[in-house]
Amino acid sequence: EAGVTQSPTHLIKTRGQQATLRCSPISGHTSVYWYQQALGLGLQFLLWYDEGEERNRGNFPPRFSGRQFPNYSSELNVNALELEDSALYLCASSWGDAGGPDTQYFGPGTRLTVL
Amino acid sequence: AQSVTQLDSQVPVFEEAPVELRCNYSSSVSVYLFWYVQYPNQGLQLLLKYLSGSTLVESINGFEAEFNKSQTSFHLRKPSVHISDTAEYFCAVRGRGYSTLTFGKGTMLLVSP
Numbered sequence: 634e635a636g637v638t639q640s641p642t643h644l645i646k647t648r649g650q651q652a653t654l655r656c657s658p659i660s661g662h663t664s665v666y667w668y669q670q671a672l673g674l675g676l677q678f679l680l681w682y683d684e685g686e687e688r689n690r691g692n693f694p695p696r697f698s699g700r701q702f703p704n705y706s707s708e709l710n711v712n713a714l715e716l717e718d719s720a721l722y723l724c725a726s727s728w729g730d731a732g733g734p735d736t737q738y739f740g741p742g743t744r745l746t747v748l
Numbered sequence: 749a750q751s752v753t754q755l756d757s758q759v760p761v762f763e764e765a766p767v768e769l770r771c772n773y774s775s776s777v778s779v780y781l782f783w784y785v786q787y788p789n790q791g792l793q794l795l796l797k798y799l800s801g802s803t804l805v806e807s808i809n810g811f812e813a814e815f816n817k818s819q820t821s822f823h824l825r826k827p828s829v830h831i832s833d834t835a836e837y838f839c840a841v842r843g844r845g846y847s848t849l850t851f852g853k854g855t856m857l858l859v860s861p
Contacts, residue, residue, distance in 0.1 A: 637791075639791075664847075666848065666849075668849075675851060675852075675853045675854065676838065676851040676854075678848045678849065678850075681847055681848060688847065689847055689848060691848075723791055723792060725792075725849075734780060734799040734800065736782070736794065736797060737849060738794060739784070739791045739792040739793070739794075740791050741790055741791040742790075742791045
């Protein structure tokens with residue numbers, strides 16, 4: 634069974650541009666989570682999508698947004714890129730039993746570099 | 749809300765020595781607990797988890813962790829480490845009724861010959 638996949642592996646942008654990152658969950662999983670792993674800041678929760686809806690959001694500005702498609706894949710958009718947005722962006726998926734004994738499985742990540 | 753503390757940012761050990769990576773958490777509700785491992789330039793892999801039942805949980809590659817409710821800890825142990833265990837290890841907690849994971853800062857396990 635295929636795991637969580639993310640594309641692209643690496644992305645290089647300049648300040649002010651927009652970045653789009655993509656994630657395909659494990660088959661059967663309906664929830665997708667996005668996390669940012671920036672140097673020195675650890676892993677921070679960004680967004681949670683389930684059944685096509687945004688369910689929860691971390692402490693990030695509105696220029697971080699996304700969506701979930703009918704096939705449960707997801708897209709993370711970062712507008713007006715800033716240097717400090719440089720990080721590894723990790724996507725995770727789960728069955729969607731929020732609050733219950735649900736386990737999140739992670740993809741390999743997209744390394745975003747903002748110059 | 750939940751929080752996780754991994755006291756050691758780096759743990760150097762020699763091959764075949766035992767190791768313990770410490771994790772303490774804080775939560776106002778009951779929790780689910782996880783250990784993830786991140787090898788260089790890769791994503792996170794689930795190592796083991798405590799959801800309910802037996803407080804001692806094991807992974808397929810020899811790691812184990814014990815949930816201690818009174819001490820709010822979930823320390824990770826391995827009796828004999830290999831060079832290939834060199835990686836960063838993250839402890840994570842999710843409160844029952846909550847959807848998102850809260851991670852510790854990570855512990856870098858450095859195994860040398």
